[in-house]
Amino acid sequence: MWFVTPVMTASAKNLPPEIAPATVLPAQFAAWFAARGWSPRPHQVALAEAGLAGKSALLIAPTGGGKTLAGFLPSLIEISARGVPKPGQVRKLHTLYISPLKALAVDVARNLEAPINDMGLDVRVETRTGDTPQNRRQRQRRDPPDILMTTPEQLALLLSYEDSDRFFSGLKAVVLDELHALAPSKRGDLLALGLAQLRRLAPELRMTGLSATVENPDRLRRYLVLQDGTDEALAGLVVGEGGVVPDVSILDSQERIPWSGHSARHAMQEVYEAIGANKMVLVFVNTRSQAEFVFQALWHLNEDTLPIALHHGSLATEKRRKVEAAMARGELRAVVCTSTLDLGIDWGDVDLVINIGAPKGASRLLQRIGRANHRLDDPSRALLVPSNRFEVLECEAAREAAMTATQDGDIERDGALDVLAQHILCIACAAPFNAGDLYRDVISASPYSTLSRENFDKAVRFVATGGYALNSYDRFARLRQTPEGLWRLAHPSIAQRFRMNVGTIVEAPMLKIRMVRSGGRKGRGGRVLGEIEEYFIEQLAPGDTFLFAGHVLRFEGIHEQEALASKTQDDTPAIPAYYGGKFPLSTYLADRVREMLSDPKNWTQLPAQVSEWLKIQQWRSVLPKPGELLVEIFPRADKFYMVMYPFEGRLAHQTLGMLLTRRLERMGARPMGFVASEYALAVWCLHDPGLMAEQGHFTFGDLFDEDMLGDDLEAWLAESFLLKRTFRNCAVIAGLIERRFPGHEKSGRQVTFSSDLIYDVLLEHEPDHLLMQATWADASTGLLDLKRLATLLARVKNRIVVKRLDRVSPLAVPVMLEIGRETVAGEANESLLAEASEQLIDEAMRLI
């Protein structure tokens, strides 16, 4: 197998002559590098060699290493070496570039213009995304460019056309950017199946994957090549030089570090000062609402009127483009942004990355840090700003990981069945297929390499007739078998509808926000500011104020698919919208935080306030050892609180909370409710579970027994809206429920509604249906995080430390403050809450 060992030299200038670039690079290219005062980096040369030899390869390199150019070098060389086309000869698509983000595809296309123009190459590069006008898309299919930049969804769409075999017949190379982000997801599944089909249409195809550092490169190497059932089917590996250890620090705030919450309000002055002390700063936050909050807070302090901008996925496209352009021109001092800027877009000279709140994962943090300083030889600089005390621990763990370039292990997952169903219909839209052939193609894609023929056939039946045991839909089948045994579409209109529903991203319903005059009503709207999640608007009453696009807006009402809002002088939005973030804490960081807690030696690195907090906890209660689960029980205001600290992320805690309350109820403890945070779970009961256990009503071993994942889980799931939501997504992806019908758009609400009823009926009549299987697989890693809960229960078996206390402990304060946070709104409540939380803290920190 072809293999390049990691190259340790930091710069290509020192290379020995025998692997000098000239050996693979044509003179024209070598001259281009030289003219810019560059030498091709070793990994660029290695990737060019692999590509020109027609071999698939994975390039792992940090940002700033000319990774994208490396991926395109062999294509540029090949295309430019091709002769002048004969008159009338139609060019074929040579290289397909696939990126997880539309913006990235556009950006990379722009960056590729420079070498093409400088060298005067005869190479046509075009992009194709959801935003590409219909007429250009049609033209692209007739007259393809040499290099097409696109997304996984567009590839699926292209593959569904009847002429896809002709369109892709000349394809030589596929470049997959940010593969580490794309591969382990449903989009990655869809892409893997698309690549398998491309290999059928163009057997000589080579794949080039570009990736940031990952814990397990072999998984991505397999992703790139045809799987034959052995372990040896791996793409070549090229590892770029490691770059310089990043310079990561944690803000040692002079302010009081909050006990809970995610706003980092306390640190805004310090963040502002950091912006002032640097040239260009990216301020990363985890959610849109945090972005809004931070942006507004910074402008509040912005006496020097520094150009600070806002960038997040719900802003209108033009607004985002403006910010991006201003950034590229170097006109901004700071951009407050969400994960929309996480991936490898190069927006000029960023000299500091500030991460507000918990980084959630080591790899994620490394990605974000990589945004700072795209020059490889200087260290990236990052400042972590924890927004509460637990996040201080998490930031410290993430900082250590960043310094040692440690990556999170990713979750082992199999290709999703709902995505498979979509792919099967896609293939049928292009041409009738033979089930055996398609099965072989599907299992040649690494996510599906272990898929059984039985499940594959089940998916085909699902696509054909819904796949119900009660076989009543044969006459309405979408796929029928020809006498030769090929599956073909029953009607061409099915293909049309498929093309409108392709993709695996099922968005939360969004509403446009349109500006109107105060008290304004329907129709007479001003400009659209962007889109906002329906659920957020849903909790507003007319007159409520909220933050969006950096303004405080007054909600006026909803008209059709639009939320109407007006400007207001008010600068304190009434509706706070705290959402901690969608990403659960990575298992790697969780482990590190548990370790750090258990050993006071580690605390010296922490801010004094935080180590004091932990010391008092140790004195008042106990700190669990790694592997132990601490459960504290204390009375408070007529109830008994049971607080535990699994550090497994909010989703797993939430599931645990649901199951524990069921059990406690059965055991007679009369649980009244619970609240889950990233780090802890609190359940409150009318009876004292500690006393009950002491009296022998139950043991904590029983309470946390793994068997709760059996009957209790099943009973809960039967009524859980979480599973219904997961089911809805699977049903949309698998094509049971359509996103859009020609002519009448379905709103998200309507889709939700009907899918709930379908779920109930399927659960009762056919719990083993393909969609139920897919839903269950999703829920295990998704909203319910069952995998982590199962690991947790196994880990703490016989290692539960129960501590009965007379009052709340310091460690319990953060999660106790989460109780009731959701319903807080308005000034009076706010001060009541502040008062209540002060009392709680005093109580906890009192030494006697």
Added chain:
Amino acid sequence: MISICGERLVADQSGALHVPAHDTLIVSDLHLEKGSSYARRGVALPPYDTRATLKLLARVVRKYQPARIVSLGDSFHDPEGPERLSTVDRDTLKVLTGAHDWLWIAGNHEGLVDGNVLGGAAIEEAELGSLILRHEPRPAPATGEISGHLHPCGVVRQRGRRLRRRCFVSDGTRMVMPAFGAYTGGLNVLDQAFRPIFDAGFNTWLMGDNQVYPMPSSRLSPDERDQRTGANSAAKFPQGSRQAHR
């Protein structure tokens, strides 16, 4: 117990209405074969909706043992629905129509059901004591009218949660019944479609798991955009606070 024109009516949590004085059970908007109706258009919804609906109907019939059953229109999702019934479901249905005095009221979805095939008699509308049974409600006043068609449901906010339930709606002179079928959606009673029917206030009876809950219209909320409790995504996942079921 609800009283309309002196007739005493029992609203059952299944969505059926019992009229003890006339030994009659009324169900509305069964929408049988809605699944297969979608399947005809290439959306292969699970085919178990007819079975689920008939099962629920059989259960409530056992509970009240009525002499007469009225299906108040939209019994089938489309006029061809009866032809698509599976043998099992057709037999189940025939047992029900055969064992009772069965009346099919015409609905806008299916028109008049053929009683020769499925049993029972079909009619545009019917009188029952001082009550008038028809599918589509007429603009007020329509004293004594029992209708369906609109699939009413009510939304209640309680402790920061929204509960959306099918419901019976009445102002004391007339009633709109909830839809009974397994795949039938609901329309919020505060929607303007209800305005011509109840020009003054009205009460609702929300269908719970074990009983119906009377709720004045003043306690109800409009739909707005989403069901806080019923629909969720990773993005809108609540913070985790939840009151345990009491």
